[in-house]
Amino acid sequence: MRSRKRVALAALVLLVGLLAACGSEQADEPVESDTTTASGTLVIYSGRNEELVGPLLDMFTEKTGIEVEVRYANSAELSATILEEGDASPADVFLSQDAGALGALDEEGILRSLDQETLDQVDTRFQAESGTWVGVSGRARVLVYDPAQVSEVPESVFDLTDEAWSGKVAWAPTNASFQAFVTAMRVTAGEDVARQWLEDMQANGTVAYESNDLILAAVEEGQAAIGLINHYYWAELVAEEGAENVSSKIAFLPGEDPGALVNVAGVGVLESATHSAEADAFVDFLLSEEAQRYFSEETFEYPLAAGVDADPSLPPLATLGGPSIDLSSLSSLEETLALLADTGVTS
Amino acid sequence: MLLVGGGVAALVGLTPLVYLVIRATEGGLGPLRETVLRARTAELVWNTVELAVAVTVSCVVIGVAAAWLVTSTDLPGRRVWRVVLGLPLAVPTYLAGYAWLNVRPTISGTAGAWMILTLCSYPYVYLPVVAALQRADPAQVEMARSLGRGPVASFLTVTLRQTRVAAASGALLVALYVMSDFGAVSIMRVDVLARGIYNSYRASFDRTPAAILGCVLVVMTMAVVVAESLTRGRGRSARVGAGSTRRGQPQRLGWVAVPALAASAALVVLAIGVPVWSLFSALSTGRSAGIDWDRVGQATSTTLGWAAAAALLTVALAVPVGVLAARFPGRATRALSGATYLGHALPGIVVALSLVFLGVRVFTPFYQRLPLLLLAYAALFLPLAVGSVEDAVARTPASLEDAARSLGHRSWVVWWRVTIPLALPGLAAACAMVALATMKELPATLILAPTGSRTLATELWTQTGVRAFAAAAPYAAALLVVAIVPSALLSLGRRERG
Numbered sequence: 001m002r003s004r005k006r007v008a009l010a011a012l013v014l015l016v017g018l019l020a021a022c023g024s025e026q027a028d029e030p031v032e033s034d035t036t037t038a039s040g041t042l043v044i045y046s047g048r049n050e051e052l053v054g055p056l057l058d059m060f061t062e063k064t065g066i067e068v069e070v071r072y073a074n075s076a077e078l079s080a081t082i083l084e085e086g087d088a089s090p091a092d093v094f095l096s097q098d099a100g101a102l103g104a105l106d107e108e109g110i111l112r113s114l115d116q117e118t119l120d121q122v123d124t125r126f127q128a129e130s131g132t133w134v135g136v137s138g139r140a141r142v143l144v145y146d147p148a149q150v151s152e153v154p155e156s157v158f159d160l161t162d163e164a165w166s167g168k169v170a171w172a173p174t175n176a177s178f179q180a181f182v183t184a185m186r187v188t189a190g191e192d193v194a195r196q197w198l199e200d201m202q203a204n205g206t207v208a209y210e211s212n213d214l215i216l217a218a219v220e221e222g223q224a225a226i227g228l229i230n231h232y233y234w235a236e237l238v239a240e241e242g243a244e245n246v247s248s249k250i251a252f253l254p255g256e257d258p259g260a261l262v263n264v265a266g267v268g269v270l271e272s273a274t275h276s277a278e279a280d281a282f283v284d285f286l287l288s289e290e291a292q293r294y295f296s297e298e299t300f301e302y303p304l305a306a307g308v309d310a311d312p313s314l315p316p317l318a319t320l321g322g323p324s325i326d327l328s329s330l331s332s333l334e335e336t337l338a339l340l341a342d343t344g345v346t347s
Numbered sequence: 348m349l350l351v352g353g354g355v356a357a358l359v360g361l362t363p364l365v366y367l368v369i370r371a372t373e374g375g376l377g378p379l380r381e382t383v384l385r386a387r388t389a390e391l392v393w394n395t396v397e398l399a400v401a402v403t404v405s406c407v408v409i410g411v412a413a414a415w416l417v418t419s420t421d422l423p424g425r426r427v428w429r430v431v432l433g434l435p436l437a438v439p440t441y442l443a444g445y446a447w448l449n450v451r452p453t454i455s456g457t458a459g460a461w462m463i464l465t466l467c468s469y470p471y472v473y474l475p476v477v478a479a480l481q482r483a484d485p486a487q488v489e490m491a492r493s494l495g496r497g498p499v500a501s502f503l504t505v506t507l508r509q510t511r512v513a514a515a516s517g518a519l520l521v522a523l524y525v526m527s528d529f530g531a532v533s534i535m536r537v538d539v540l541a542r543g544i545y546n547s548y549r550a551s552f553d554r555t556p557a558a559i560l561g562c563v564l565v566v567m568t569m570a571v572v573v574a575e576s577l578t579r580g581r582g583r584s585a586r587v588g589a590g591s592t593r594r595g596q597p598q599r600l601g602w603v604a605v606p607a608l609a610a611s612a613a614l615v616v617l618a619i620g621v622p623v624w625s626l627f628s629a630l631s632t633g634r635s636a637g638i639d640w641d642r643v644g645q646a647t648s649t650t651l652g653w654a655a656a657a658a659l660l661t662v663a664l665a666v667p668v669g670v671l672a673a674r675f676p677g678r679a680t681r682a683l684s685g686a687t688y689l690g691h692a693l694p695g696i697v698v699a700l701s702l703v704f705l706g707v708r709v710f711t712p713f714y715q716r717l718p719l720l721l722l723a724y725a726a727l728f729l730p731l732a733v734g735s736v737e738d739a740v741a742r743t744p745a746s747l748e749d750a751a752r753s754l755g756h757r758s759w760v761v762w763w764r765v766t767i768p769l770a771l772p773g774l775a776a777a778c779a780m781v782a783l784a785t786m787k788e789l790p791a792t793l794i795l796a797p798t799g800s801r802t803l804a805t806e807l808w809t810q811t812g813v814r815a816f817a818a819a820a821p822y823a824a825a826l827l828v829v830a831i832v833p834s835a836l837l838s839l840g841r842r843e844r845g
Contacts, residue, residue: 043798051813071715072809073793077696080548081794084700088707090715090798174546210533214448221452240815341387 041067042278043090045082047075047097048265052299059294060285066278075101076176082270083108092273093282095265098176099327102133102268111268114283121287121305126264126327135264135327136286137295138302140320141181142231142250143259144216149225153251157185157259160226161200169206170215170224173345177212177230177263183336185258188323191339198343208345219248228259231314235300253321260321263330264304348759352667353683356733359664359726360687364565366701367693370558382559388543392563395539398457398532399525399571402464406521409465409614410472411514415506416607418480419488421597423604428611429477433838435618436470437830439787439804441530442823443467443618445811446625448534460535464525466618471524472517474776474837475738479513480506482742485596498598512579516734519575519688523730526564526571526692529790540564541694548696561697568692572685626824629816638821642806647825650802654782654829656717657724661781662732662774664725669736670766674745684737687729695790698727702795720795727791728784732777739773740766779833786830803829 046053050072057068071078071091079101082089094111096102105111111132119131126135145153149168154160160169172178186194207224209215215227216237234250253260267286269279285291292303302310302317310316371379382388416422417429443463447454454462487509491501532542540560547557600607665687672684690698702723706714713719743766751761767774789804796802803826810819 049812050809051815069798071793071798072805076548077790077794080554080696080700081703083554084703085707088711088714208536210536214534217448217452223452236813240817341385344387 040275040278041069042092042275042282044068044070044093044095044282045078045091046070046072046095047078047101048072048095053095055298056286056291056294059290060282063290064278064281064285066281068282079104082110086110087272089270089272091270092275092279093267093269095267095286096133097265098180099128099133099135099264099266099330100176100180100333102128102266103330103333105268105270106130106132110271112271112273114269115280118280118283118287123304126262126304127266128268129326133266133268134283134287135266135304136291137265137299138262138304138317139177139265140231140252140302140322141177141259141261141263142229142234142252144219144227144229144234144248144250146219146222146225146247147249148222148247154226156253156255156257157228158197158257160206161197161204163204165204165226167205167207168225169201169204170209170218170227171201171206172209172211172215172228173340174208175211178228179333179336179340180263180330181228181258181261182340183330183332184261184323184325186336186339187325187330187332188256188258191335195339195343198339198345202343202345216248220246222247230263232300235311235313239300252315255321256323257321258323260323261325262302262317262320262322264327265301349667349671349762352664353671353680356664356668356729357683357686359722360690360729362705362722362726363561363690363693363698363701366704367558367561367565367697369704370554371562373558374555378555379559382556383563388560388563391538391540391543391560392567394457394537395526395541395564395567398460398464398537398539399522401457401461402468402525403518403522405461405465406469406472407514407518409469410517411476411507411510413469413611413614414473414476414480414510415502416611418477419506419598420600420607421604422600422607422611430835430838431615431619432611433470433474433477434615434831434834435467436474436783436837437827437834438467438619438622439530439826440464440467440528441534441789442807442826443622444531444534445816446622449625449628450621455535457535457537460531460537462617463531463535464528466614467531468521468524469618470834470837471520472514475513475517476510477838478776479510483509489596502598513738515575515578516738519571520691520731520734522571523568523688523692526567527694529694540567544694545696554700557697561693564692565689568689569685571692572688576681576685622823623827626820626827630820630824642801643821643825646801646803646806646822647829649800650786650804650826651829653717653720653724653802654785654833657721657728657785658778658782660721661725661728662736662777665729665732665736665777666767666774668729668733669738670740670762672733672737673740684733687733690726691728691730693727695727695788696794698723699791699794702726702791706795715795716797720792720797723791723795724781724785724788727788728781731780731784735773735777735780736770739770739776742773743769776837779837783830783833783837786826 044057050070057070061067075097078094079096082091082094082105094102094105102111106128113131114134119127119134122134126138127133143153182194182198185197209218212229212233215224215229216233218224219227231250231252234248238246267283269276269283273279287305289306289308292306292308295301296303296308296311300311300314413432417425417432422428440463443466447459447463488501488505491505496504527541529541529545532539533545540563544557544560544564547553547560668684668687672680702719706719710719747769748761748765751765752758756764787804789808792802792805793808796805803822806822807819807826810822
């Protein structure tokens with residue numbers, strides 16, 4: 001009898017679950033039917049976090065009346081998904097965390113050209129040479145350091161191979177921003193210099209982390225003295241924990257140092273987009289003053305258009321150093337990966 | 348009927364493999380050979396083997412010992428312990444990883460991953476062994492004792508043998524799970540194949556090397572599945588009427604009860620206490636408090652619904668395979684059930700991309716709709732159900748089916764009215780296993796879920812993605828709470844009848 005009761009209980013649990021599923025299915029239905037009828041709903045694949053861009057998308061809908069449907073995942077996974085989908089992709093627009101994922105789609109001919117008028121709003125440094133994608137916000141590479149362990153901040157990433165930093169530096173070799181930085185080093189300083197640097201860093205006991213977040217956490221905990229990250233991770237932590245609760249500090253490297261690279265988060269429109277006009281409206285919205293201000297104030301990134309200034313706690317974009325490099329050349333990621341694998345830094 | 352059903356299940360299990368082979372051979376044999384023979388690949392394989400073996404061994408030791416304590420001894424409060432010790436199955440490895448990092452920031456590497464994976468997956472061994480010990484005939488141990496064997500010797504020679512098959516099937520699930528897990532190894536920074544595959548997608552946008560590594564993982568899965576099937580004896584037994592099992596005299600622990608209690612408590616604290624404590628501390632600190640109950644509720648109901656649907660679909664697919672394997676043991680049926688295991692050791696992103704591949708070509712109307720997502724869950728979690736179903740069916744006497752057939756019933760009527768009802772507890776356990784795994788799944792859910800839908804796992808990913816740990820905490824807590832329901836159901840399992 002006992003087991004029968006238990007089976008009945010299990011069946012009940014399943015049934016309740018199923019009913020819940022039907023309920024949520026029904027709730028989703030109006031949205032779903034929109035996709036099939038291909039009305040005005042713009043389909044966006046976003047490699048950027050919902051918490052960051054969700055409110056911005058609401059602003060877009062409010063302003064233009066264009067409904068959006070968004071799939072959130074990591075940029076690279078979405079890029080792989082779009083490549084797998086090919087022409088059948090439901091996506092109209094790809095909003096990417098970094099230029100690399102957009103470059104990969106561009107190379108496969110999956111993105112279409114944007115209007116020149118749109119492209120003209122952003123410095124040519126921050127867009128594709130082919131005009132298939134445009135940067136919407138800037139992200140600077142910085143050194144994050146623990147002031148308790150670091151009295152004098154290095155002036156260049158090349159100083160980090162010094163014995164003084166042995167075992168004290170943290171990097172994230174599998175992180176796209178890190179790889180973009182290594183690519184910048186390869187392109188500006190040459191293959192050999194980059195190889196030497198990677199080998200010296202490894203020999204110096206540099207510790208590999210999975211992400212910028214984990215590096216920042218390690219520096220916060222004093223586990224690492226210096227980390228190579230993007231500037232806004234730190235700014236976000238300050239926003240979450242309060243400035244007085246954050247022990248680490250950040251430093252922007254001066255001059256043409258590759259460690260001061262300013263990369264972008266960008267947007268591109270798919271060749272196969274069914275809502276082409278809406279997609280263009282979306283790209284223009286991202287470059288509008290309203291959206292640019294949002295990036296500055298909410299994600300602590302550098303605005304790239306509409307004359308909006310960066311967060312007051314950050315040095316202005318114009319004063320930042322960084323290698324003079326065409327961001328499009330960051331698409332030579334393949335070579336960087338080969339180099340990283342060859343030096344044993346990644347697989 | 349059965350064969351068709353089994354074939355469908357095998358097809359679902361093999362879908363990721365077909366995709367992997369297509370992608371891996373796309374660039375010709377050159378890159379294939381190059382990637383496979385790279386020193387780096389050997390290193391990834393070695394690390395994977397090392398971690399899988401270490402975790403499996405520790406899970407078997409902990410799982411069997413804990414199961415013995417709660418079933419065969421006079422451990423104080425053993426009924427409560429029996430349920431509580433099964434609960435860590437509810438904790439996702441990524442949650443445990445973050446929690447441990449929070450408590451002990453210095454933890455990392457193979458040792459850290461080993462600990463987290465052991466704590467999260469020993470119930471895969473513990474649960475079937477508890478069931479096996481409850482079914483085991485106490486007369487065997489009593490006989491050994493009466494012939495002069497001490498408690499330790501009779502445990503080693505009799506009890507362990509009684510649990511062998513159950514422990515081996517649990518160990519198989521642990522090994523495959525460890526091979527597929529990305530959460531613990533990424534947080535602990537261990538370079539195993541699963542992490543290599545993820546990084547390959549993330550870093551290169553090139554699907555070929557990732558697919559090749561995936562194929563390597565599949566080959567390793569085959570080796571593990573074959574190894575497990577070799578550990579099974581040929582003998583299988585069924586009772587006519589399960590009611591004849593009786594409870595044996597529990598082993599007196601004496602002073603050993605003190606360390607036994609301490610060890611059980613420590614296990615629970617490490618496996619459940621640490622994640623829960625971390626959640627509470629995240630909730631109480633941090634700026635982004637303020638819980639959006641509506642959103643938590645919605646994510647919870649979606650999670651529950653999908654888990655239930657995935658459980659039903661997966662178990663429905665598993666039934667023919669389990670019945671065939673149990674009733675017609677042989678090379679063909681072993682290959683069939685083996686085929687369903689292949690997807691389980693693959694990281695979720697690989698299975699997701701294989702269904703993207705299939706979805707946009709074949710099942711276009713279902714692409715990024717619930718049915719295709721459920722299919723992905725089935726491909727990932729079939730083995731969790733197949734083993735359970737096979738075990739349950741093997742335990743029901745075939746003679747009852749013969750009797751029903753001799754009374755003139757068609758064979759499918761016999762399955763439906765005799766076999767399935769008798770195996771029902773096993774099927775319920777299979778449902779609970781799959782539901783649990785589904786609740787915790789993230790990568791396939793992100794890619795394949797209906798656009799705009801949210802589950803507890805995806806919400807957790809969103810919030811931790813912006814370091815809003817306080818905002819993430821309610822979702823993590825809700826995930827633990829809903830996952831505890833099937834875990835408890837599994838631990839309660841078949842209680843002995845008096």
